[in-house]
Amino acid sequence: MTSASFLPRDRLQALFDRLREQGYRCVGPRVRDGTVIYDDLTDAANLPVGIGARQAPGSYRLTHEGHSRCFAWANGPQALKPLLFAPRESLWRAVRHDDGRMRFEPTAQQSRQLAVVGVRACDLAALTLQDAHFAADIADAGYASRRGGLLLIGVDCTHPADTCFCASTGDGPGIGSGADIALSELESGFLVRPNSAAGALLCDALPLRDASDDELYTAAAELESARSKQHRRLPGRNLRDALFANLDHPRWNDVAGRCLSCGNCVAVCPTCFCSTEREEAAFDGSESTRVRLWDSCFSAEHSYLHGRLLRPDTRTRYRQWLTHKLGGWHDQYGRSGCVGCGRCITWCPVGIDISAEAAAICGETVEPGEARGTREGS
Amino acid sequence: MTMPPKPPAIGARRPRLAVHKFSSCDGCQLSLLNAGESLLALAERVDIVHFAEAGIVDEHAEADIALVEGSISTPEEQTRIQAVRSRSRWILSIGACATAGGPQALRNLGDSADWIASVYRRPDWISALPASSAIGAHVPVELELPGCPVSTEQVLAALTSLLAGAAPLTEQDKVCLECKRRGQVCVLVTKGEPCLGPVTVTGCGALCPGLGRDCYGCYGPAENPEVATLAERFGDLGLDAHAVARRFMYQQSGAQPFHRAARDWRQRARPAAPPAPGAESGAAPGPQPDGSTDSHD
Ligand code: SF4
Ligand code: SF4
Ligand code: SF4
Ligand code: SF4
Numbered sequence: 001m002t003s004a005s006f007l008p009r010d011r012l013q014a015l016f017d018r019l020r021e022q023g024y025r026c027v028g029p030r031v032r033d034g035t036v037i038y039d040d041l042t043d044a045a046n047l048p049v050g051i052g053a054r055q056a057p058g059s060y061r062l063t064h065e066g067h068s069r070c071f072a073w074a075n076g077p078q079a080l081k082p083l084l085f086a087p088r089e090s091l092w093r094a095v096r097h098d099d100g101r102m103r104f105e106p107t108a109q110q111s112r113q114l115a116v117v118g119v120r121a122c123d124l125a126a127l128t129l130q131d132a133h134f135a136a137d138i139a140d141a142g143y144a145s146r147r148g149g150l151l152l153i154g155v156d157c158t159h160p161a162d163t164c165f166c167a168s169t170g171d172g173p174g175i176g177s178g179a180d181i182a183l184s185e186l187e188s189g190f191l192v193r194p195n196s197a198a199g200a201l202l203c204d205a206l207p208l209r210d211a212s213d214d215e216l217y218t219a220a221a222e223l224e225s226a227r228s229k230q231h232r233r234l235p236g237r238n239l240r241d242a243l244f245a246n247l248d249h250p251r252w253n254d255v256a257g258r259c260l261s262c263g264n265c266v267a268v269c270p271t272c273f274c275s276t277e278r279e280e281a282a283f284d285g286s287e288s289t290r291v292r293l294w295d296s297c298f299s300a301e302h303s304y305l306h307g308r309l310l311r312p313d314t315r316t317r318y319r320q321w322l323t324h325k326l327g328g329w330h331d332q333y334g335r336s337g338c339v340g341c342g343r344c345i346t347w348c349p350v351g352i353d354i355s356a357e358a359a360a361i362c363g364e365t366v367e368p369g370e371a372r373g374t375r376e377g378s
Numbered sequence: 379m380t381m382p383p384k385p386p387a388i389g390a391r392r393p394r395l396a397v398h399k400f401s402s403c404d405g406c407q408l409s410l411l412n413a414g415e416s417l418l419a420l421a422e423r424v425d426i427v428h429f430a431e432a433g434i435v436d437e438h439a440e441a442d443i444a445l446v447e448g449s450i451s452t453p454e455e456q457t458r459i460q461a462v463r464s465r466s467r468w469i470l471s472i473g474a475c476a477t478a479g480g481p482q483a484l485r486n487l488g489d490s491a492d493w494i495a496s497v498y499r500r501p502d503w504i505s506a507l508p509a510s511s512a513i514g515a516h517v518p519v520e521l522e523l524p525g526c527p528v529s530t531e532q533v534l535a536a537l538t539s540l541l542a543g544a545a546p547l548t549e550q551d552k553v554c555l556e557c558k559r560r561g562q563v564c565v566l567v568t569k570g571e572p573c574l575g576p577v578t579v580t581g582c583g584a585l586c587p588g589l590g591r592d593c594y595g596c597y598g599p600a601e602n603p604e605v606a607t608l609a610e611r612f613g614d615l616g617l618d619a620h621a622v623a624r625r626f627m628y629q630q631s632g633a634q635p636f637h638r639a640a641r642d643w644r645q646r647a648r649p650a651a652p653p654a655p656g657a658e659s660g661a662a663p664g665p666q667p668d669g670s671t672d673s674h675d
Contacts, residue, residue, distance in 0.1 A: 034569065037561070058611075059567060060564075077558075087560070260611075261602050261604055262576035264576075268558065283537075294558065294559050295555075299552075301550060317602075346567065350611050
């Protein structure tokens with residue numbers, strides 16, 4: 001662990017105040033509709049203080065724990081993805097002019113410096129993958145401009161959910177190098193470690209003191225305990241060959257009998273990036289806007305080629321999701337597309353567990369009771 | 379009688395639009411009437427030749443585009459829809475009644491003669507077909523827009539495309555996808571509500587989950603609807619067989635996938651006497667685990 005400073009809990013508001021003074025729009029975790037979502041946040045008192053979350057396949061319940069911690073829960077349904085890869089975005093407009101000619105106009109990109117407080121390790125790993133997709137050689141203008149103005153304040157995960165397995169993918173639970181500032185939450189306050197120039201600038205303006213050895217030790221111990229609590233895991237870091245060798249495995253039929261083909265797994269997955277585009281025309285034909293929407297490999301249009309659906313049924317769609325995520329990504333982005341956040345397990349309405357499906361298809365024996373995922377009766 | 383789907387001729391004269399009503403509540407016509415400024419814009423581009431809710435009545439008028447609301451529920455309607463077909467170049471069925479038979483298709487699950495006898499003192503005065511069915515079951519239809527009521531935006535978007543000579547977009551995706559695009563929190567996962575979003579086609583903008591309640595499927599089945607799987611899940615959530623069946627017995631019980639689920643789960647519910655279809659659903663969310671919380675603020 002690098003050197004760290006300490007921010008007492010009762011001075012946490014200073015972080016939000018300095019961010020505002022430095023011109024950032026600030027987004028962080030808040031309780032809404034029975035979960036923790038990321039939304040505008042300027043007041044530390046609006047953090048999920050004393051809140052916990054019990055997650056199981058297909059089930060999520062908030063709990064009141066009566067403590068004073070703000071980050072003692074594992075991720076809710078979304079975090080960074082919708083802030084950067086917008087679920088719905090206007091790309092360009094075609095306008096008909098009086099002389100009868102059409103003109104194409106880009107949609108204006110307004111980007112403002114955005115600070116996200118409370119980002120988790122899995123989402124930072126997912127961000128690296130989204131960057132590889134959207135902000136590499138041919139950058140997506142909207143994504144790139146939003147990404148450029150982003151300041152990330154990460155927090156170590158000390159309370160992983162039953163569905164988390166970031167330790168097995170190597171992406172968590174501690175904050176690595178992806179954040180501008182890394183925080184570790186302790187009872188009395190936060191360890192603070194800047195990791196970029198912008199992060200250091202912000203830290204200089206905070207009421208910090210040196211962290212004690214005791215505090216450093218406690219933070220490391222809590223992180224280790226979080227790691228050891230995770231019981232789910234993928235059967236390996238690279239399942240590419242094992243999956244593509246098993247395209248006719250009977251388990252694909254089995255999972256197709258349980259899957260709704262609803263696409264919730266894709267929508268909550270922080271690395272999934274598929275989209276579709278539509279025209280939204282003005283009624284009088286004067287102009288039309290090109291709109292991009294989140295799509296999923298569970299929808300029909302995703303595999304539609306002229307006159308034919310390549311993936312007409314749930315079996316082939318689930319197989320596409322799993323083989324791309326855990327197989328094809330190695331070819332495209334040099335690693336698996338899964339960062340172990342467990343969202344696709346929790347937010348699947350029928351509680352299908354990607355780790356159990358992968359294990360069954362790749363030929364690993366799974367402990368009894370793990371195969372279907374244990375749904376909480378909810 | 380069969381008309382090939384082709385866009386209305388644009389140019390020489392303004393296209394003519396008719397809005398026909400069959401067995402329905404008029405709600406879909408009202409969604410068009412509620413379009414406000416867009417309705418005025420529409421009136422500038424087409425001649426509205428028949429639209430009873432707007433006070434324009436000439437049901438025998440020829441039309442380039444006929445919006446048809448309501449199901450075929452009586453012998454008179456069986457005949458009339460043929461006449462409408464022969465006078466219309468494009469037929470757009472709008473709403474749950476026109477696309478799937480509507481709430482009145484609940485009688486398709488029972489013995490309608492029995493019901494009529496139990497309700498009316500003079501059953502012989504009632505002229506009704508034994509089943510309520512979609513417009514498309516009687517005549518070819520160029521486009522179906524479901525929903526109870528139909529979405530004004532969808533109707534206007536379809537008319538925009540047609541008037542431009544383009545094929546209208548038809549929605550296929552499930553309500554879940556739109557629910558997630560809108561950043562709504564899943565009521566099935568957080569509250570154990572029996573949400574029909576995973577099998578229902580979008581078009582409403584995932585309205586009900588956005589208000590914290592479960593979708594009851596008023597737009598009807600999406601493509602590849604895994605209805606049997608979802609019904610099993612409702613059972614896991616604590617709904618008894620009657621309650622599961624009733625989830626599929628609202629406006630879309632006439633749509634085949636929902637009809638089958640309602641029939642199968644009513645079957646499972648026997649020997650207990652089934653309540654009359656259309657009775658209050660009472661589909662309760664599953665029990666909450668101890669100490670759980672549903673909402674905070
Ligand atoms: S596949 Fe599932 S566990 Fe893996 S990153 Fe995506 S949502 Fe998270
Ligand atoms: S795995 Fe679950 S979330 Fe994904 S499509 Fe199937 S039922 Fe929906
Ligand atoms: S609330 Fe309903 S529509 Fe929304 S994601 Fe959950 S199951 Fe799907
Ligand atoms: S969420 Fe479902 S019930 Fe509600 S309006 Fe949409 S389709 Fe109808």
